[in-house]
Amino acid sequence: MTITHHPDEEMLAAYAAGALDLGQHVAIATHLAACGRCRAFSRVCECVGGAMLEDEAPAALAEGALDRALRRLDAPAPAASAKTQPVADDLPPGLPAFVKGYDFGPWRWIAPRIHVRAIALPEPSPTRVLLLRSAPGTKLIHHEHTGVELTCVLTGAFSHEGGRYGPGDFDLGDPSVEHEPHIEAGPPCICLVAMQGDLKFGGLVGRLMQPFVSF
Template identity: 55%
Template sequence: MTITHHPGEETLAAFAAGTLDEPRSVVVAAHVALCPRCRATVAAFEQFGGSLVERAAPAPSRVGALDEALARLDEATPPAPVLRDAAPDCPDVLAPYEVGRWRWIGPGVHWRKVEVPESEGTRVFMLKAAPGSSLPHHGHSGVEWTCVLQGAFRHDLGRYGPGDFDEADSTVDHTPSVEEGDVCICLVAMQGNLELRGWLGKLLQPFVRL
């Protein structure tokens, strides 16, 4: 598997530091799990961050802070695990989350919700598209991050196969088309909405609420 498209170093640094919001972190985690290059980059950022912590001067702790922290740990109840049947179209990074059923949203295209807490209007879902199918020509009202899990699609900015990371924003208008062969399955974090173009898009827009 050759991965061509990756998140930027700033994104990987934020992911390693834990400062990236949860919806986008899930999509980046899916990419990192498939990409040895980005795993190494994240590990380097984590090692660098750890060395900075080791060099930092210790700050005096407040009297009673340790007892309060231990008390909070005793009170905490771990969340119940989400139980679901294992499926090849559900990556391991989604294990902590509830995943909905596939729903039809257009010819050859299905969608399923992933119950990741939203952050600033960014939500997570999966898309599944049949070989040879196309999404209508569309733009975005916000930022959309996509990790390809299976199959491949193409649009004006290139080809995206398994493991590839695609980032689109309000400046991008495209018409992704799925290659022949495998069903294309993607994990997506999207802020805002798809904005369908053309007469067909205007007809479908009321039905597309991803």
């Protein structure tokens, strides 16, 4: 797998620091599952963050905190963690293990040759996450974003003004970016997409389709 498009260092550092919202965290974790280079960078960030914490003056623990922590170690595991979530079948390759345990909705048609499948996050997040599946040869109509959109390619490939994106590649869309991706011939292109805001389509067809895109 040759990966040519990566998240920027600022985003990887935010991931390592736990500063991303859950939806964005899922997208970066999906890229890291495929990309050794970004995994290594994020590990360095974690080490730097840990070293900075060590330099901080130690804070006093609340009274009884140690006893409470030790009692919790002896307590039986809560029932919820013993219950393993059923993993949806027919998931595309490349998803991190923890994401496979989330609830996946059914594939839904949103436009000719394009389907989406919502991923229910276990806690509220301003960024929603979904799988987007486009048939080979599809040209997505001209669209823009009303918020930041993180895309990880799992299967297939697409191209737009920014280059070619295949499995493992990461693409960042924001309100200043308008693009018209073209899906390559070959297998269907399935991407994990973490998006804030809505997709806005231009043109008459886009306006007609817009009601179907609010999922």
